[in-house]
Ligand SMILES: [Zn+2]
C-alpha cells in the first residue's frame with residue numbers, strides 16, 4: 056500500500072519505524088486498515104474508506120495497484136484495535 060504514515064492518530068512507536076498499512080477483511084465483510092509498527096505491533100486500526108482512483112492507469116496503476124480504488128485517508132477514523140481485530144490482523 057503506502058509507506059508514509061497516515062494522518063491522525065495512527066503512528067508507530069516513537070522508537071520504531073512506521074511499517075506501512077495493511078487491509079484486512081473481517082468475518083462480517085468489514086474492511087479494516089491496520090497501521091503497523093516495524094516491530095510487528097498493530098498500532099491503530101480504522102474502518103476502511105475507499106475513494107475511486109482518479110486518473111486510473113488500469114492494472115499497472117501506481118496509485119491503486121489495479122484495484123480501481125484508493126484509501127481515502129482523510130475519511131479514516133483511527134482508533135485502538137480490539138482483541139478480536141488484533142487476531143484478524
Ligand atoms: Zn514498535
Ligand SMILES: [Zn+2]
Nearest residue numbers: 108111116119
Ligand atoms: Zn488506479
